[in-house]
Amino acid sequence: MKLPSQVTLVEVGPRDGLQNEKVPIATDTKVELCRRLLAAGVERLEAAAFVSPKWVPQMADGAQVLAGLRQTAEGQAPKVAYSALVPNIKGMEAAIEAGVDEVVVFTAASEAFTQKNINCSIEESIERFAPVAQLAMQHHIHLRGSISCALGCPYQGPVATQAAAEVALRLQSIGVQEFDVADTIGVGTAEQVKRVFEAVGYAVGLNRVAGHFHDTYGQALTNIYAALQLGVATFHSSVAGLGGCPYAKGATGNVATEDVVYLLEGLGIHTGLNMALLVQTGAWVSEALGKPYQSRAGRAQWLKTQVN
């Protein structure tokens, strides 16, 4: 199949990228990260998670982050869509109050992971999401559904090829509009990606599917290429490759936005993102968090700017 001419990247750095950081990060730093990402051309930004602060303390200031962003965004082009994770009605009410454009309900293709991450079964999670979906419809908020562990589970091990598609159908039945198929622990390989994404695409339509790849085993770019070949045109990525899920031990960050942009530019695919500004942001946030800059393409380009 012909590759898509344009790809949308959903930047998940401020949420997935930061949620696992053990030291509290100042709200101002989070807002500054988002501001820099917007300046680099990001149009879909996952900025927060309205989850229990007992479960994920780092995300406790979501409302303040979004309020800070609304202030910064005044006078800017109004085309940015802010999203937030929401596990239940309480989170949904907070997300509406904060004025998000998209919410993400999240479950998994693995029972074991769902229990660890949101303390219920897959079926119970769908029941919990149904009133969230109704509120999303009433408030004209775009509703995404994230399916973790579509390619493997840290607790259960292998996951059946059809499992993500079955969950996608259940999510669709309550009104979910876009399906985030996630390799939470980065174990998937290209042929498996093709089979799982084909199954999900057959169930709900590939034009409504996004790929969310963590890069633990270094397969994320190859897996994105495999999904692109099927026609998937939306991917999630995290600047500087930040991230990890607190309930998926050993899982490392999302695929780095800079690496994905480098791949896509090389394929002649438009992203609307400014690589130089992304690289500056990646270097800045890595330093702010006291980490090495983990994007390969980003670091290579950053080092070049440091030589002269």
Ligand code: HMG
């Ligand atoms: P629970 O303990 O079963 O729920 O947790 P509960 O209803 O008994 O609530 C416990 C406490 O949390 C109560 O407070 C609630 O009020 C409060 P207390 O009465 O004890 O003082 N609470 C909340 N507070 C704020 N916002 C809320 C909220 N809900 C309850 N929305 C629950 C169940 C789902 C809440 C919990 O398990 C949870 O928050 N889990 C979130 C875990 C998480 O955020 N994981 C990381 C994100 S998922 C991810 O990263 C994967 C993804 O990137 C894709 C991939 O890579 O796979 C998306």
Ligand code: MG
């Ligand atoms: Mg993730």
